[in-house]
Amino acid sequence: MATTDETLPFFTQHYQFYANFSDLPALTFFVVGNAIAAGLLVLSLPVSIAGIICANAAGPRLFLLVLDLVLVALTTAAASAATAIVYLAHTGSDKAHWVAICIRFDGFCEQSSGALVASFIAIVILMLMVVMAALALRKC
Structure with missing residues (x-):
């Protein structure tokens, strides 16, 4: 998502239309939230390595469980906010008189949609990590 930008050619160089993820705060939150989660x-x-070496230590496993829960919440919130904006970009809103920008910025919308799909796949993987961490903590 961080590399998502597109410029529409227009009659002159002074009048061009740009679409960039940083123009919308929800998409910026999406990029920052996913970057924090990855970091x-x-x-x-x-x-994790310490938890593997010291198999009986419950402290590192509990820490990882709490951290994974926080990361699931962060990535879900970021992906949900970005999904709302990308949906508006695809469909627009007649009541608010917003036009769908994906008619013109198709590359921007394709990259944004792909990033959202990847993020929701990552959320499912993080949820599986939470379940595995809870099961590992239960065995201690």
Whole structure:
């Protein structure tokens, strides 16, 4: 999503239309939320390794469970906010007199939709991680 931008050619260079993810706060929240989640998952690798080495230690496993729950909430909120905006970009809103921009910015909308699908797949994987972490904590 962070590389999603498109410029429509117009009659002159002074009058061009741009679509960029940073123009919409919900899409910026989506990028930042997913970046935070990815960063925390990478930083949690040493804790995961410590939990594997010390199989009886419940502390690192409980920490990972709480961290995974927070990451599920963060990525779900970010993806949901972005989904609402991308839906409006695809369909527009007659009541609010907003036109669908995907008629013109098709590359922008395709990349945005692909990023949303990938994010929802990541949310399902994070949910599976929460279940696995809870089961591992139960065995301690």
